[in-house]
Amino acid sequence: MKKEKFIPFVSTVFAMAAAFLVYLNWNPESFLHGKESTVSMKEIESGYQEDFIGAKAGDDIPRLLGKDDFEKNTSLIFTAEPVEIISTGTYELKAWADPYYSNGGKRRTSVKKKKPLFRQYKNADSILNDRADYLQIYLLKLPDGSYILAQIPESVVKEIRSGKSITLPIGKKVSQGIPDTLKVLCEEYNAYTGGIYYAFNDEWQEEHKFLILLLRIVVTMAVLFILAIIFIYIGNKVFRVKQES
Numbered sequence: 001m002k003k004e005k006f007i008p009f010v011s012t013v014f015a016m017a018a019a020f021l022v023y024l025n026w027n028p029e030s031f032l033h034g035k036e037s038t039v040s041m042k043e044i045e046s047g048y049q050e051d052f053i054g055a056k057a058g059d060d061i062p063r064l065l066g067k068d069d070f071e072k073n074t075s076l077i078f079t080a081e082p083v084e085i086i087s088t089g090t091y092e093l094k095a096w097a098d099p100y101y102s103n104g105g106k107r108r109t110s111v112k113k114k115k116p117l118f119r120q121y122k123n124a125d126s127i128l129n130d131r132a133d134y135l136q137i138y139l140l141k142l143p144d145g146s147y148i149l150a151q152i153p154e155s156v157v158k159e160i161r162s163g164k165s166i167t168l169p170i171g172k173k174v175s176q177g178i179p180d181t182l183k184v185l186c187e188e189y190n191a192y193t194g195g196i197y198y199a200f201n202d203e204w205q206e207e208h209k210f211l212i213l214l215l216r217i218v219v220t221m222a223v224l225f226i227l228a229i230i231f232i233y234i235g236n237k238v239f240r241v242k243q244e245s
Contacts, residue, residue, distance in 0.1 A: 007232060007235035007236060007239060008228075008232050008235075010231075010235070011228055011231030011232040011234075011235055012228050012231075014227070014231055015223075015224050015225075015227035015228035015231055016224060018223065018224075018227050019220045019221070019223045019224035019227065020220075021127050021128070022219065022220050022223050023132070023216055023217070023220040024127065024128070024129070024130060024131055024132055025127050025131055026216060026219060026220075027131070027154065027212070027216070028212055028215040028216065028219075029153065029155075029208075029212065030153070030155050031215075036055065036056045037056065038056045038057065038058040038059075039052050039055040039056060039057065039058055039061070039170060040058040040059075040060055040061075041058070041060045041061060042060075044061075044077065044170075049076055049077055049172075050172075050201070050203065051201070051203070052077065052170050052201075053077065053169075053170055053171065053172055053198070053199065053200065053201045053202075054153075054169045054170065054171075054199050054200050054201040054204070055169060055170045055201075056167075056169060056170075057079035057167050057168065057169065057170045061077070061078060061079045061170060062075045062077075062078040062079070063078065063079060063080060063081065064078055064079070064080040064142055064148070064197075065080075065142060065143050065144050066142045066143065066144035066145070066146040067142065067144075067146040067147060067148050067191065067192035068144075068146070069142075070142075070148050070173065070192055070195065070197065071192055071194060071195075073173075076172060077170050077171065077172050078170070078171065078172075079167055079168045079169070079170055079171065080140065080142055080167075080168050080171075080197070081142075081143060081165065081166065081167050081168070082140040082141060082142060082150075082160055082166075082168065083141050083142070083143060084140075084141035084160070085138050085139070085140055085141070085157060085160045085161060086138060086139040086140075086141070086147075086189070087124035087125050087136060087138060088124060088136065088137055088138060088139060088182055088185055089120055089121045089122065089123070089124035089136075089181075090118060090119075090120055090136065090137045090178070090179060090181060090182045090185075091118065091119040091120075091121065091129065091130065091131075091134035091135060091136050091137070092117065092118055092134060092135055092137055092151070093115055093116070093117050093118070093133060093134055094133055094134060094135055094205070095200075095202045095205070096202055096205040096206045096209055097115075097132075097133040097134075097209075098115075098133075099114055099115055100112040100113065100114055100115065101113045101114075101115060115133065118178075118179045119134055120179065120181050124136070131154070132216075135151045135200070136151070137149050137150070137151055137178070137182065137196065138150050138151070138152065138157065139185070139186070139189055139191055140152075140197065146190070146191075146192070147186075147189045147190065147191035147192070148191060148192045148195075148196075148197055149178070149182075149186070149191060149192070149193065149195075149196045149197065150168075150171070150196060150197035150198075150199070151196055151197070151198050151199065151200065152168060152169065152171070152197070152199045153169065153199065153200070156168065156169065156199075168197070168199060169199040170199065171197045171198055171199035172197075172198055173195040173196070173197065173198070174195060174196050174198045175194065175195045175196075176195075176196065178193060178196075
């Protein structure tokens with residue numbers, strides 16, 4: 001292959017790899033939510049509680065101080081102010097994701113393959129992990145030093161890791177099975193496994209999943225186009241320098 005064709009080819013391959021990582025990891029949800037106002041218990045009690053899952057918690061929303069609160073709290077919604085977060089590498093299929101792999105135009109004639117409910121990654125926070133269809137289950141350390149399991153937005157995860165003192169989005173307790181690998185880790189931290197703190201509004205996610213997918217594709221294509229041009233430019237620049245030397 002001639003160098004004049006090799007440089008664009010290699011540049012496009014690298015750009016595609018980078019764009020694919022952007023597609024897997026970038027999520028426009030915070031952009032779509034915009035600037036949120038806090039929600040009080042009075043607002044929640046006057047409406048449908050599920051509508052407020054994932055919203056910004058007001059001062060009167062019940063706080064979880066430890067795993068005992070999470071286990072015994074009779075409130076249907078609550079928040080918490082975690083002091084630490086630990087990645088488990090266990091990812092669960094999103095409630096609003098398509099549970100089946102796409103098989104192109106053969107859907108009517110082929111049996112669709114179901115996606116696994118859980119994925120376990122050795123590198124818990126690798127950019128190669130599938131965040132498009134899966135949510136990681138985290139271990140949250142609460143103020144009293146005990147741990148619970150939680151599924152919360154990545155933007156919140158980053159804030160906790162940066163050392164900021166934050167209040168979690170309003171969440172609810174969901175009781176579901178967890179894989180054995182996660183049970184072992186929970187035993188190590190003596191974490192509560194009778195439920196997961198869940199801070200996503202499934203109905204909102206279902207309504208906006210196509211728009212989220214569209215935005216991700218548009219941004220991915222933009223990244224692909226821009227990086228391809230940059231890589232080709234750099235490649236041509238380096239190639240010309242080598243020719244002259």
